[in-house]
Amino acid sequence: MPQRCLYCGKVIDSYTFRSFFLKEDELCPSCRKKMQVKRKLIGLGDFKVESFFEYDSIFKSLLLQFKECHDEALKSVFLYDLNDYLNVRYFGYQLLFVPSSERKRKERGFDHLEEIFSEVKLKRVKGLKMKKDLCQEGMDLDRRKRMTDNYIYEGKTLQKVLIVDDMMTTGSSLRGVYNCIKVHSKKIKVLSLAYKSITLHY
Ligand SMILES: [Zn+2]
Structure with a gap:
């Protein structure tokens, strides 16, 4: 074939x-x-977010197809030429995925970030949870802002953490995880696969 x-x-x-x-x-x-890498550093108050793709039509439809239809073959599409870069640049860091809503994750039956990053050989951080199981889809800006206080960490003390999400709109999830983890880790870097060109900062 x-x-x-x-x-x-x-x-x-x-x-x-x-x-x-x-x-x-x-x-x-x-x-x-x-679907080319257009690397960008986006300031989000007291930290910067490294991002690789614009959230354009091709990225959007590939991510949606992967997340909602679980087209397994798609998992290597996103980091196709970035795995080596990530393994070297973030050597010594532990990956911390921004948690999805538990309800959404159960619906999907898999953790999409874990699969996309399966070739990134960094240790994973466990123990981060949402306080309230909120799904951001369709949330207005005010409710999204509440995400900044919606995480709790019950794990070991960490040295170097790389916070990872698939896509950044307002940055509220990334900010929330950052705020939650900063007292538990000496060094923190933040990464989002994609960014929307118009990103609201607050
Ligand atoms: Zn093609």
Whole structure:
């Protein structure tokens, strides 16, 4: 069976140097071009967020397809050429995924961030929870702001933590996790796979 691009569905019959010699890509070269890394550092008050993709139509539909339809093959699409970078840049850090709503996670039956980051060889932080099981989808700005006080950590003292989320809109979840973890860790870095071009800071 010829391999098809997971985004446009066309048979992949041309390759990039990387996809031919180093690592097979689930996207065709022209879709990969659309899904290119545009690294950005976004200030969010007292910390910066490193982000890789604009939340544009291709990123949005790939993430949605992965999260809601659990198209397993898609999990390597996001960090396709970033795994090595992350392993080196954040060597010695422990990954802390921003928790999804428990209800949503049960509905999905899997943790999408854990799967996307499965090739990132950093230890995972356990013990962070939401106080109230809130799902952010469809929340207005006021309710999103409440997320900043909605996390609780019941784990060991940490040295270096990398907080990770899939996508940043207002930054309220990242800020909430940061506020919660800062008394438990010496060093903290923050990462979001994607950012919306218009990001509201507060
Ligand atoms: Zn394609």
